[in-house]
Amino acid sequence: MDVTSWLLDSDPSIRWQVLRDVVGAPADVVAEERSRVANEGWGAQLLDLQWEDGSWDGGAWGPADFSEETWKTEGQAWTSTMWTLALLADLGVVPTDPRVAAAVEKVAANVKWEYAGENYFDGEVEACINGRTVRAGEYFGRDMSALVARLLSEQKPDGGWNCFESEVSSFDSTLGVLEGFVEFVSRRGPDSRVDAAIDRALEYMYARGLFRGLRSGEPVQEYYLCFTYPNRHNYHVLRILDLVRASGRAPDPRAVEAISVIRERRGEDGRWLHEGTMRGRIPFVLEEKGEPGRWTTLIATRVLNWWDAAQPVS
Template identity: 25%
Template sequence: MSWQTQLRADPLPWLLDAAAPGVRYLALRDLCDLAPDDPQLGVAQRAAHRAGPISAILDQMNEAGFWAEPGPGYLPKYRSTVWSVIMLAQLGASLAEDARIERACAYVLDHALAARGQFSASGPPSGTADCLQGNLCWALLELGCQDPRLETAFDWLARSVTGEGIAPMEDREAPVRYYAGKCGPTFACGSNNKQSCAWGAVKVMLALGRWPADRRTPAMARAIEHGVDFLLGTDPALAAYPNGYSDKPSGNWWKFGFPVFYVTDLLQNVEALVALGYGRDPRLAHALHVIREKQDANGRWLLEYDYAGKTWADFGPKKQPNPWVTLRALRALKAAA
């Protein structure tokens, strides 16, 4: 059965509209099954890098490879280096198409990666968090970065999920330990009242799903199993994960958005699990149903969560059909089918 039978109408002509070159490129790449060397795909990729949000973001980059101000790049939100790099990856940017992207990747690794593999918001390893680690590990791979330092970052990422070889945060003499933010295994986070954070878990699973399967270490395999057990330990459509300081899940779980930073939605949870091969797992059926039900009569999804005016580019009016969100939904449904 074709995955398009899940749709109420065909949104592909809308996504392929040349007025949105970035969406056109990703729709051709991810939905139309073109061969990687198809000339049409190459033309679309080059167009996406020379017009639209990729170009707008890169035009704001400092020659050295950072945005807004030098350093680890977490602040100011959401125009500094961390957010710009994450957004470029979500837009389909590639360092093979623009040398500035390679400089940006190198800058992040030089200034935000601690010696033992923790991506840090402040510089030292204590500034790490699952959402930051997962987002940057995924983004750098997605951009085409092959720096060997990523292996160290992924090793910390995997072992921090299961706790292998990592001391409690109270053991300040240990060479590798947890910290006040990233405070324990199973995605424990200080910002979530030291409980497991599903937002962080989704980012970590996205990154592990992006790492080449034939290069996964045993620690990565164990982390994936651990993370999947956590994310599918409850119905993702209900998001009954630990809430930290609240008595109910964040309403943002059900607001699909673009770009996606540390605030996470149900759709990204499904994206992560589908990429790891769980698209046909019956525990994901309800979540996939919720995604399908959110499309309109034209087979399009609305922009319900955004960062309008806060990033280097905007992506359409809120509560209106949105090509970027529609692209996200279609990729997830296609992969699950």
């Protein structure tokens, strides 16, 4: 099977990344394809769902009609402003596209966090939420330096972060902050304090093989080895390795077991299955669980290409 052709036979949000990361197409060809994301397919559908008040589904973290009971019975909702902005960034909408810029301005002007009514791009109190706010803000052209400084002050002695009251970090929370920090330096250039914080956080993860407990040696969570998309707040080894790749850092030998897991999941036809998305309300279905997944195949392909390119020639 021609996997590249199959990947290109898809939504513009996938096509432009395949052209950039797999095909190595000229920059102008990539840019032309990327310009379609805000106006065609999934990107356009997400933008269409924005409410007049600037939010998605009536809330910053949770929809307007969301309740603790809904959370218990149906799972977390992924249709609110925070998760939609994250998905729009994943899809790669061009931030300066007039439609995108206008949508983000409405968020900045009107959307408040549920915690204490803070302005959206000022963040709130949880590190994992603030990390994702930094990522979205920087991606869409906001200055997130103040929230970055706060997160730097909250880094734990072991190198990571945790949204809960604990002196021990978590993979999931640390990933959320790392995504914000990587976006920050990619937009603004090297920053010694932020780069050092990224390296400390990655050391926390590498010391655990990217998915194992430090003392037990056992996988911390089963889903750390489950390749879901969209990613939401879930950590998994494919997601963290794609982030390390995007940061411009070289592969670390301590990721070899995680890389082996990725290789083992590749089907005989060269594709990876879409292993699902997290339970809860979603805006629409991107891919069908259990079927070959274009997102998983794209991400796994570029991660393995990055890893293999750094290995010595035997």
